[in-house]
Amino acid sequence: MPGPTPKEFLNYIDSHADGFIKRLSDAVAIPSISGDATHRKDVFAMADWLNGQLKQVGVDTKLVDLGRHTMDGEDLPLPPAILGQIGNDKGKKTVLIYGHFDVQPANKSDGWDTEPFTLTIDEKTGRLIGRGSSDDKGPILGWLNVLQYHHEKKVPLPVNIKFCFEGMEESGSEGLDELVERESKKGGYFDGVDCVCISDNYWLNTRTPALTYGLRxxxxxxxxxxxxxxxxxxxxxxxxxxxxxxxxxxxxxxxxxxxxxxxxxxxxxxxPRPDEDEKAIYAGLNYSIADVEEAAGASIALSADKVSVLMGRMRxxxxxxxxxxxxxxxxxxxxxxxxxxxxxxxxxxxxxxxxxxxxxxxxxxxxxxxxxxxxxxxxxxxxxxxxKPWIADHRHWNFEAAKKATREVYGQEPDLTREGGSIPVTLTFAESLGVNVLLLPMGRGDDGAHSTNEKLDKSNFLEGSKLLGTYLYELAAIAK
Amino acid sequence: MPGPTPKEFLNYIDSHADGFIKRLSDAVAIPSISGDATHRKDVFAMADWLNGQLKQVGVDTKLVDLGRHTMDGEDLPLPPAILGQIGNDKGKKTVLIYGHFDVQPANKSDGWDTEPFTLTIDEKTGRLIGRGSSDDKGPILGWLNVLQYHHEKKVPLPVNIKFCFEGMEESGSEGLDELVERESKKGGYFDGVDCVCISDNYWLNTRTPALTYGLRxxxxxxxxxxxxxxxxxxxxxxxxxxxxxxxxxxxxxxxxxxxxxxxxxxxxxxxPRPDEDEKAIYAGLNYSIADVEEAAGASIALSADKVSVLMGRMRxxxxxxxxxxxxxxxxxxxxxxxxxxxxxxxxxxxxxxxxxxxxxxxxxxxxxxxxxxxxxxxxxxxxxxxxKPWIADHRHWNFEAAKKATREVYGQEPDLTREGGSIPVTLTFAESLGVNVLLLPMGRGDDGAHSTNEKLDKSNFLEGSKLLGTYLYELAAIAK
Ligand SMILES: [Zn+2]
Ligand SMILES: [Zn+2]
Ligand SMILES: [Zn+2]
Ligand SMILES: [Zn+2]
Known part of the structure; x- marks a missing residue:
């Protein structure tokens, strides 16, 4: 099914893969651990690095000081949020994109096979291994990849984009709720946003792209x-x-x-207990007990019943x-x-x-x-x-655009999932802006976010970058 | 009650206090942590240091290689045991003295108020604070203090002494059992030993010297x-x-x-449950619930009944x-x-x-x-x-000599205690040599061995050194 997406964009992603991976390697090398006071300076360095990258691809940015906070008894400055915008065409939809540039702690001694802050490319498996590769630097860099094409080739973007990147997601998103609430008001930075897209979760399995409409x-x-x-x-x-x-x-x-x-x-x-209709959704997902056990690396599922195991995670x-x-x-x-x-x-x-x-x-x-x-x-x-947990309407045009983009890039129908993790800011966006929020994951279910040997598959990084760009084109094309 | 101990010896201890504390400071400065592979070299350094000190006060020593072992998956050389002897007079009794020169792990970040491997003298309380000050470097240095007087003043010791010092006590005394068993045989290094004295435990309280006849x-x-x-x-x-x-x-x-x-x-x-006679022993000890709670720093005793709390620790x-x-x-x-x-x-x-x-x-x-x-x-x-646990006969002449020495130095009857800790080599000495083993503690019940802010009171270091020397004179004087 040919979409409205320029073929040249898709080719650009493939032909620039090495540079994109090099940039991911630069990002992973900054140990921006928000939960460790001794690494706070690295979260600031990561904000500077990302800000510079955004400017290079034509985004108009500003750093927002979020004040100070106390962590483990220490008074610390919060890393800045990065707000950005590109395009301001009244005739186009405006999408707000969120990501976080901080990461979970990681030490080689935790059991990593490689240095966690050195992106290691496993040529055999195609895995890009390193802390933050999948959560959430890879997806942020996916957006940079999309922007780089449009900037370099002087191709106008099909939608207006606003960005909101933060450096405290792994430590409770301190200071962000207030910012989002403030900027969502009339005249605020996010005023006029039509929908939100967040790429900070994972496919249910290792085969099927997914759209996510719920978070714990x-x-x-x-x-x-x-x-x-x-x-x-x-x-x-x-x-x-x-x-x-x-x-x-x-x-x-x-x-x-x-x-x-x-x-x-x-x-x-x-x-509340699920009714039969709800159980049918879980029964229909492209998923088996073998998937969770492969992702966990051991036969330790709580049940042999797929529906029960999926509901354990999702609802x-x-x-x-x-x-x-x-x-x-x-x-x-x-x-x-x-x-x-x-x-x-x-x-x-x-x-x-x-x-x-x-x-x-x-x-x-x-x-x-x-x-x-x-x-x-x-x-x-x-x-x-x-x-708080969050649920969205997965029949909204924002989701429909993402479904079309998924079919186009992957030739597959996406799994519609609820996710077990929490990205509290999702709810803040939904409640503050009153618009639909879509979670559009880039990585696979076995990426090992928050764990040792976190990875992002090279194909997910590249096809995922295509997906993000294609989603923007489908967003522009779809009727509100 | 004047004893056979030279008054000049007792005065010597008092007048050389500063030098003795300086020597303790040198010993504490070597972080001889046996349970941490990265500090194994320091346990070796400590063995060298102690060997040098022993030689300086006239002890004939030899280092015994105990081979290698595996710790946390790493193959490591065991620190040597130090065997020593001074005096070989057939007309005198021979006492075997044991101590350990390794220590427990300690990091300032564990909650120490001072650097654990810098001996800190608190002038107000008289506390000598540092890892190993009380467990077990202080007591070993007490013996050095006794020997220094006799060596410097050319006063013959009243008994023959054999020494056995090890560097793996805090990590299971690896290799020592075999050494003790071998050297206890006819013609071995310990052949002819009449009794054993170990100073590696604590008073029951902070006021009353103690002799210990049991270990868990x-x-x-x-x-x-x-x-x-x-x-x-x-x-x-x-x-x-x-x-x-x-x-x-x-x-x-x-x-x-x-x-x-x-x-x-x-x-x-x-x-077996205690009979009324056994309970009476515990009732008679100079001890109250306030003592355990003061030592623990909180009102957390398991019972308000002194006998029950003491039995909890001792039997x-x-x-x-x-x-x-x-x-x-x-x-x-x-x-x-x-x-x-x-x-x-x-x-x-x-x-x-x-x-x-x-x-x-x-x-x-x-x-x-x-x-x-x-x-x-x-x-x-x-x-x-x-x-295994251990119990000795506390009516043996070895204990009687220590009781007399305690009365002489402290003017007090010692508590007769069973200790809650374990020094497995005690049992090895008792079983291999078939002689009485006495535990003669130097430190107080609140010294905090194995804990943060471990200390030895200056008065315990000095009076304790006098006690060790006086014990040797009483040993010589008492009828077998
Ligand atoms: Zn994340
Ligand atoms: Zn995360
Ligand atoms: Zn000890
Ligand atoms: Zn100890």
Missing amino acids: GLSYYKVTISGPARDLHSGVFGRMVHEPMTDLIQLLNTLVSPQGDILVKGVDEMV EPSLSIHGIEGAFSGAGAKTVIPAKVSGKFSIRLVPPQTPAAVDPLVIAHLEAAFAKLGSKNNLTIENLHGG | GLSYYKVTISGPARDLHSGVFGRMVHEPMTDLIQLLNTLVSPQGDILVKGVDEMV EPSLSIHGIEGAFSGAGAKTVIPAKVSGKFSIRLVPPQTPAAVDPLVIAHLEAAFAKLGSKNNLTIENLHGG
Whole structure:
């Protein structure tokens, strides 16, 4: 099905692949970890780098200071948001594009096979391996690739574009909500936007392009047990005092079953059961238990029933225990009684759940569980960050344009998915602008975002760049 | 009560205090952490330093190569043991003195107020603060102080002394058992030893010197749950797969109650209940709940009953959960599902418990608990190291000499204690040599060995040095 997209654009992407990969390599080399104070300067450097790239391809940009915040007790400047625009033709639609240039932490010692901040090209598999390759530097660079063609060849873009790039997505998007809300008002930077496109998630599998119309929300908790004034020797104090680790393990044990059921009363119960129609959507997706197990690298799916496993990710909340801060975490055998330990866990939320509705249940649950222990240690509970879940209308013209573009570039019907992760700003855009938001993923389900050996397949980077450009042309062509 | 100890020796200790503290500072400055491969060279440096010090005060020494071992997958040379002797008079008793020159790990970021490997003298409190100050460099240097007087003043020692110093105590005393067993045989280095003295534990409180006649043993476990081939994103995989952390928390939760009761069936039950006579010993100790809570820095004693709390440490096993390797342990909010997590816990053992008797119970317990979870992840259980508990006859002349020395130096009757920690080599000496072993602590109950801000009080260092010397004179004087 030939589309309105210039063939020359598609060829340009293929013939400029090496340069695009080199640029991705430059981006990955900047360790812009927003959650680590020692890397804050790198998030700023990444903002400068991206700003320079945008200007080079004709985007009119401005850096917006988002103020300061406190992280782990340290007062820090927030990295700037980058706002940009290209085109201002009243006769064209205006699309707002969002991405984030910060990344998750990564150390080679976490189990990476390569240096995480050196983009490594595996010629055999075509994988571009490095932190941020898929989440979310690859997709941002996909847009740059599209813009580079139009700028270099002096081809006018089929739509007006506004950009909103941030550097705090992996740490709760601090400061961005206020910016989006402010700029969405009459006369603001985003005034006049017709629709939004965000490329910051993944295909359901490794074969089928996807459009995503739902995201889970998140509520992230830190539950701390403190007792002794300092770490103690287990020989000297074992069976004399209440040990914080014992108490914390007891609390964490009350949260979730090995089958994934959330044991905090009222949380699972908040979500309505699916009817047969809804189950049919999941049954129709191009997906098998083998896909999740291949992506996870082990036969550990919670169920052999595809629909049940897919619903677990897309329309059920989930609770994961991420780790413990303050306990012995090194190699070897240290006989310590840690004085203060903090369990980290989070709940992924689905409509109608919200952090505001779930937090009191979690806090009451933990306080009641702690009271039952009869411990003399102290309990504190913090919500580190949160975001509401989101659902969009997948029959909107914004989605229809993306469906057409997918057929054109991939020759396939896209999976219509709800995603298990959370990009809280999606909801902010939807609510502030009152327009349709489309999630248009570039990477595959096994990219390993937030994990070791994160990668983006070269073909996803290149075909994905074509898809983003083609989507703009289909957007221009479709009737509102 | 004037003893046989030369007054000049006691005065010498006081008048040379500054030099002794300087020497302790030199010893603490060498970060001889045996459990960290990157510090193995420092354990070797510490052996050289101590060997040089011993030679300077007239000890005839030899370094014994203990071979190599594997730690955290790395093949490493074991630090040498230092054997030494001074005096060979058939008319005198021969005492064997043991100590260890390796230390626990320590980083300022663990919560130290000062640099852990810079001995800091707090003039107000008289505390000598630094890793190893009390465990076990201070006591070793106490012996050096005693020897320095006799060497410098050319005063013959009242007994023959053999020394055995090792650099792997904090990591399971690897290689030492074989050495002690070999050298304890007819014609071996330790042949002819009449008794053993080890200064590597602590007073029960902060006021009363103590002699120790029992030690708990230890069995240290690493229980690993692995599943995914790599860390996963909790948004993408939450409620799709069995999460290793969920499983591990469930397992760790089955081990010990918040009141310290060991829940592994058969472990607590192995220990006979105390009769009224035994309880009377604990009731008589100079000790209160306030002491343990002061040492711990918080009101977190498991009971308000002194006898119950003391028995918890001295004659009951204990189970402590030390931490988790492989989970998220940093600051901030990382939404990871860790792929492979290892819980570290250990059980302190009392007679008649042994690692050989307890290990099968722990393994069977964990395997049964894991089977109940219905998880598709994998379980492995390792015993990282272990040692049997030990009890000595506290009416033996070796103990009587120490009691007299304590009265002489401190003007107090020592507490007769059993200690909660484990020094496995104690049992090796007792069993290999078939002689009485005395534990003669130098430091106080709040020294914080294995913890942050480890310290040795200056008065304990100096009076402790006098005590060690006086003990030698009382040993010489007492009838076998
Ligand atoms: Zn992202
Ligand atoms: Zn991310
Ligand atoms: Zn020690
Ligand atoms: Zn120790």
